[in-house]
Amino acid sequence: MTDTTEKAARPEEAAPAARTARARVPRRLRLRRGLTPWLFLAAPLVLLITFTYAPVANMVAYSFTDWDGVSPELSYTGADNYVELFTRPELFEVFFVSGYYLAASVIQIVVALYFATVLSFNVRFRNFFKGILFFPYLINGVAIGFVFLYFFQDGGTLDSVLSLFGVHSDRAWLGTPVSANVSLAGVSVWRYMGLNFVLFLGAVQSIPGELYEAAELDGANRWHQFRYIIAPGIRPVLSLTVILSISGSLSAFEVPFIMTGGATGTETFVIQTVKLAFQFNKTGLASAAAVVLLLIILAVTWVQRRLVPDDKVDLV
């Protein structure tokens, strides 16, 4: 952020005329000029600090205590919560569930990429399809949970649609751990695919149109165009999406919490943390778990940035 503003300011400073003009400005005015950007920043900064950094700092502080979430009495316990977390491997078993969401996000990215590519060319009803694909992302997560509960119900939407095709399934979709997790991951694909799609679409459309024309003249088909122009052109967005998907899979919460409440082997790490905090009143331990999750996500992101450095894209 600061880098860009500095760069923008530089040419002005370099001009000698501007410099003399600046020197003549009275001190009070200069001060006011210096303050102006902060004035504009004040509101967002206050909001950011009160609603993001202060709670995080609070959470970190709680993670070193034995607070139960309501009692006025709390005592400092040092690193006890962290020791407990790491000496109870069963608390990390729930990360296996994230595997389902991770696998689902691969599908999600592929499908989003496919639609983004197809819809960036001239297709009939293009905007209509764009709207349809993005729409699920706009719906409230709680509403989605309820809608899909009906969808997966015995004799619900899914069963009746299947029976239209002659498939009479007689299964409880949320009944076994595997099928429940697959169903829930499917819901999350449905929900977040639109976001990935929009990101990809923006990136694909920023690729200059002449490149396709030139490629076509050289005899490239659609697949070649995708492989050699689109894929490398949207690499930064692609890697961003992968990071978002991984952190999203590790911290999956809304959909499984509303639909199953973590029953039948669908408990994710965040659900477990919420249960520690609000069911068993171990707010201190839960805060520590949340801090650990934050660190895991930061670590994963860091490793990934190391493995896939964010190169400058140069298509021409």
Place this chain on the structure above:
Amino acid sequence: MNRRTKLAGSLFAAALLAAGCTGSGGTSKGADAKAPVDPDKVTGTITVLTHRTDLVQDGTMKKYAAEFNKTYPKVEVEFDALTDYEGEVKIRMNTENYGDVLMIPAVIKKSDYPRFFASLGTETERAKKYLFTDFTTVDGKVYGQSPMGALPGFLYNKRVWKEAGITDWPTTPAQFIDGLKAVKSRTDAIPYYTNFKDMWPLTNWTYVDGAVSCDPRATSRLAAGDPWAEGEDLRVGDTMLYDIVRGGLIEKDPTTTNWEASKPKLAKGDIATMWLGSWAITQFRAAAKQAGTNPDDIGFMPFPAQKDGKHCATMSPDYNQAVNVNSDHKEAARAWIDWFTDKSGYAADNLTLSPVKGAPLPEVLQPYEDAGVKLIELDDAKGAAVKEIDNQSEVGIYKPDYRQDLVDLARGARKGSLDDFLGDLGRRWEEARKSSGS
């Protein structure tokens, strides 16, 4: 890099500051909310926090308040209905502003009651008149009073059970399961409905505690040893739930159940039985009326266990009403609690037990009286210790999770045997019990 370390440093400092700030809410001194002597002299506006959003919306609470004003003309009562009562009140209780009268949320530790609530009097004095006083007693002083009580039991559709050929209440778990089997083979009804997805109905199975052993000290026994040892109340209850599910006597897909929809289903006879509390009878009767079936089909039976030839049922309180220790109008608040408990008719309106000793049973529980069901008031002296062990062990006897796991185990969605499962619960319970030193 340098800038980053500085930021991290100031974040940490902020964290320490924040930690210093919390825990200032609530006073440690404790106070009394004395009963007013002269009703005409009590003044002030009091806010009552309640979980009964339905009664506030349909104006019933306003009617109670108007009735209350006939005795206490200078007190104005306002209601604040909270949908997610537990969650919202818990957060508000970090400040001093949590109404004048409120229901004690389950999350508050009993030992913290004097910090948050004003005392209503000593136990020796209150227990003469009221039930459930020891649920809120700390150091001999009582901090809350439940306006109604309930009995756990099976809500069942009498017509369906009759069609299945059963008219007498089962007296053993085996007989009960045979009954459910008869319902399954002779009628179209689902013999037992778990309400698995909505979770809290499964929690009710903990209220089997005391019904099997007929022991008023059943709760204290939970704090003294493994609740899943052979013959203990919870083991009997959980084994029965396991056998019901194992025998395929429940709904086809428990993971997508729906509480609201289950009420008319039971009323119509699509569902035969559910384990709930007597408080649910009114709701099911209303559902029956709405569905156009006979409300008298809704029956209520005790847990199938007998001691000396008699069924037992435990009386348990609803939310306890208390006075905010920071309230400026403690007398008015106290007046409301006393009036609401003694004179409002709230318990009778809800067809539940009155907390006033010697009050007659509601008419819906007439069959209980006729059958000579022994009503016992559980001794809650060890209630706080049990909750402590429960949270410490993360077993959750008052939470739905382990019963969901039990149902999953029974229907094969989870691997393992019942003995191992209950053994593991018992082991965790014992470990937590020993570490908490009770």
